[in-house]
Amino acid sequence: MKYNNLINGQWVKPSSELYIENKNPANREDLIGLFPSSTSDDVDKAVNAARQAFEKWRLVPAPRRGDILKLVGDKLLSRKDEIAFEMTREMGKVFAETKGDVQEGIDTAYYAASEGRRLFGHNAPSELPNKMNLSFRVPVGVGGFITPWNFPMAIPTWKLFPALVCGNTCVFKPAELTPKTAHTLVEIIDESMREVLGRDYIPGVINLVHGKGSVVGEAITGHSDIDLISFTGSTAVGKRINQVAGASLKRVSLELGGKNAQIVMDDANLELALDAVIWGAFGTTGQRCTATSRLILHEKIHDEFLNMLTERVQKLRLGYGNDKNVDVGPLVSEEQRNNVHKYVKIGIEEDRAELVTGGEFAEDGDLSKGWFYKPTIFKNVRPDMRIAQEEIFGPVLAVIKTSSLDEAISILNGTRYGLSSSVFTNNVNDAFRAIRDIKAGITYINGATIGAEAHMPFGGVKETGNGHREGGWTVYDFYTEWKAVYIDYSGKLQRAQIDNY
């Protein structure tokens, strides 16, 4: 089946008339659909539609915009299993996780819906008599939204829902590998707009342009009539986007890579720490920006914990994520699997790192139809090795030994990234020191590195981003401009700083 772009309220073919195949990474014989390979012409049309729509959309009262998001949340909820099933088919992670991905979209929709009745501003007293000072939020304008494939529902919703409720209009380019989930999301948003607004429906508030990053992504980033860019993806592409968008002084939010670590101290609950690292390192087949890719073990429990871990990892069941009893799905693509294997070879060749388990393609029986890779552990890893420094984005865990909390924190902090982090300890003083000293956007105490909640700030420090946060209340600052208003009812010209001092 052929899918199309949504531009100005119409589902339209790409101007190239070319399409990209979308296949199931667990079974490459399973063709999901054909999705547009769009061009900069399609981007121009979408931006034009979004610009026209903005002048009407910004005037729709925010609580009414919130009503649309409420309906979007209801529709996602009623279709949760079906959307999750198709998402697993499209990108591979297991059904329980894709359901979680949809749930994050639902939570974000309801949060955004209620924010339509808040969007609080501030007021402050004036320094002059008979004068009132107010400040309130206004939308920024037309936004360009570029997203990755690992959270095909949650990440677009983190961006589009707050942007929309604030009164911005959108041009959305999803990842080439997960166009189907994006199609479903945009279809639901458009349907909800039509249902809530009825005859007042505004075409062009949300536009979907499928295609390649190098073509559609570049066209969005460089477009002179786009006011803001919200991007989630790799640090390399994020840097490029910052450069291109910076030339026209666009507001840019970047959520980028990670090299997250879990520390396990000698006083920790080891069973709990074990469950967490299995979930953190091998959930989503390690393809999360918050995945645990380094495990820092206190020397006193190192051998015991590594044995427990290896035994559990070797029992993980690989397969199609929509089959019950499967723990770990495939990698998302052939390219991704080759990249993971490249790093495993680097790990093997690097001085002293020792492969404990995994390290090869999983190709038994039906697994040969997909991009499966055996969950992999390296031990004796030094913190400066490439497998301990670079984002691998796959089921590969580097185990590093430490002798103290201070050393563990310094190892944890010793990469160019700073997204998520975790410490397992039962010592309350150590826990608070870790919270204070870890350089990361997110720290879990006695929890895995993954598990962010939709109403909390999400993002990282250093090369994980450029200082913005998604989620919760913080993202609303990105999607609005502050306007300061002074109302003078004295009936005369009052000069601030001059007439009163």
Ligand code: NAD
């Ligand atoms: P990617 O950077 O390759 O692609 C992300 C998006 O950017 C895709 O839609 C792609 O088409 C587009 N793109 C590619 N080149 C572009 C260009 N030159 N201009 C504009 N757009 C372009 O990343 P990916 O492989 O899809 O996702 C994996 C990466 O995303 C990992 O590095 C991961 O850590 C990161 N990620 C970060 C977060 C976070 O919130 N920090 C969350 C999820 C994923």
